Amino acid sequence: MVQFQNFIAVLTSALVRLGSYAFLRWIPGHHFPPLILTSLAVYLASVWGIVRDPEFTRAQQSSRDTPKPRAKNGSAKRKSKKGDEGGRAESQTAAILGQPSFLGSLLKGTPSARSKSATWITVGINILLGLFTLDFLFRGQLLYPTTDLALSRVGYVSSSSAKILVREPDSSKLPLHVSYQQIVPDSEYDGNLLEAGILYSLDESTDYTHPITLAGLQPATSYRYILSNNQSGEFTTSPLPGSDAANRLTFLTSSCIKPNFPYNPLSHPLRIFGIETLSEVISKLPSLSKPSFMLFLGDFIYIDVPFRFGSSISHYRNEYRRVYSSPSWHSAPEPAINTPWLHTLDDHEIANDWHAGNTTAPYPAAAEPYVHYHISVNPPIPESSFAIPSNTSYFSFTSGPASFFLLDTRAYRSAPGNDDSTMLGSAQLKSLLAYISRPGPAGVKWKIITSSVPFTKNWQVGTADTWGGFPHERRTIFDALWRAERDLGVRFILLSGDRHEFGATRFPDPLLYATSSPDAVAVAGPGKGVHEFCVGPLSMFYLPIRSYGQADDDDVAVKYLPDGNSKFGAINIDVDEKSGVSVLIYSLYIDGEVVWKYRLAVPLVPEKGRILPPGEVLYDREEEEGSALAKLERIAGDWEQRIRNSWEFGGELVNMVLGGFLRAERID
Known part of the structure; x- marks a missing residue:
């Protein structure tokens, strides 16, 4: 049973880690979050089952009770008979459970009877990846509401006019005065401030937006527009x-x-x-x-x-x-x-x-x-x-x-x-x-x-x-x-x-x-x-x-x-x-x-x-950088690119699987 739980822990840990990398850094497809979060839940359940198993507890106890060899005056102390028996018991229990080393626990995701810190770290990594997935999905939606967005941006500009999009949901900022002036390059003085119009009301029917057209402008000239709600921007008319x-x-x-x-x-x-x-x-x-x-x-x-x-x-x-x-x-x-x-x-x-x-x-x-x-x-x-x-x-x-x-x-x-x-x-x-x-x-x-x-x-x-x-x-x-x-x-x-x-x-x-x-x-x-x-x-x-x-x-x-x-x-x-x-x-x-x-x-x-x-x-x-070796040298300092390249060279099997996924997802 413990061996099966170890297998499930290794499998689900791999799914959490690979799925998280693919979702957060590669392709944000909708199949990944259920896979990641379900795998994480199964993983945590399997880890709980392993650490609660009596054999795992005995392995931990044996690891704690086994005296560590010490060196004194260049010679090692002889182990006691009890220490020898404890070491053999630990080896037997560890062999049954397939206990990983510190590094093995971090890589596989399984708990280690030899190192409690390795167990906490490897479980923490997977939990953190699950939290990253949830953060990507929901942090912007929940913590950054956008209903109070005040916006102005430039749209189409011709040789004599410019369109400006305005959004202002705060009624206390109305009426909204729209002005503009010519920008004089290399000078502290800009042109006179001209009023383009006044917006007396903006409402929910247009999501508090309104297009403004500035007309009668000079060709090939830079302008600054200024709104009374402290929004402003610049543009240059066409020749x-x-x-x-x-x-x-x-x-x-x-x-x-x-x-x-x-x-x-x-x-x-x-x-x-x-x-x-x-x-x-x-x-x-x-x-x-x-x-x-x-x-x-x-x-x-x-x-x-x-x-x-x-x-x-x-x-x-x-x-x-x-x-x-x-x-x-x-x-x-x-x-x-x-x-x-x-x-x-x-x-x-x-x-x-x-x-x-x-x-x-x-x-x-x-x-x-x-x-x-x-x-x-x-x-x-x-x-x-x-x-x-x-x-x-x-x-x-x-x-x-x-x-x-x-x-x-x-x-x-x-x-x-x-x-x-x-x-x-x-x-x-x-x-x-x-x-x-x-x-x-x-x-x-x-x-x-x-x-x-x-x-x-x-x-x-x-x-x-x-x-x-x-x-x-x-x-x-x-x-x-x-x-x-x-x-x-x-x-x-x-x-x-x-x-x-x-x-x-x-x-x-x-x-x-x-x-x-x-x-x-x-x-x-x-x-x-x-x-x-x-x-x-x-x-x-x-x-x-x-x-x-x-x-x-x-x-x-x-x-x-x-x-x-x-x-x-x-x-x-x-x-x-x-x-x-x-x-x-x-x-x-x-x-x-x-x-x-x-x-x-x-x-x-x-x-x-x-x-x-x-x-x-x-x-x-x-072509100028030449050989594949030159390309590899260019990206040698970028660990993320190296990982991505290793995926690309993963073989036809990976290409077939991802190709089928893309045909199903079509998220491009």
């Missing part, structure tokens, strides 16, 4: 279209946020490490490379990870407030809250792999705070939306040398895998196709389309939830993209999120490389075609298995980098005066460092039918 400054643009893109993950028991439960990393990077950029905005492509909240605590409007509102209550927004010399954030929707803001439209529960409850916190200060709806404004949640705008179309890939989609499956719905698809085929404003050389899920079908896990599950609609869009690149002389870039990895993919134009023209080889060669850059998470887990792989010649892999808990892309567009082209450089940041750069270009003077220049890699840290 005047057609000006030299309008040839240059820098912006950021990423997706997926989960507070305090990977879990740190010493951190604030609402801390978001990726936002702090983002702020640090922004603060180090030169002034001309400061980002004009962040395109955040979904999963701003994770309502269902690890657990869904409810599906009411109040539950969804609480999740938005939790993210905006994070102290990380205001960290670093240049707080991330001052960067304009533009948002699209993805599944974890509703429910995992959502495809049931915008009228089925819980979508209406999920959309309500999304409208107030994000859509209210998003860019305008497209010029041709093909739907009434109240039912339009896709957006379009122009900034400098690029125009943008922000897709909504959740509100209108149907189930994947059918011939008539739609990701966008009829109205949004028509609006997108109109945007693709329409010549852009003067000076616009880039058309950028964002999707919360990747266009490429190269991801082998959860493919049905991406554009890979909607091949007919995807092909309709790509046919329009290839045709427009040939006819309009602009270049299309696809930006996406959802995957907790980075993947760059190109889609060569089949019509061109299928012909016998002299250009056929050039079109099909390296770097040719429409490009997609998919990146995430900004602050969340990354996949421990490799899930991206080129399946055919339609979707050609350019670069795949899966590791890193914080990833984002920085896109810089500028004019190369020597070559007469507009150049886009995509820089991938992983955990705060640039690891990969890619260059694309488009001629300033378009020529119909002209083949666009190929893309090229400017920097690849993997």
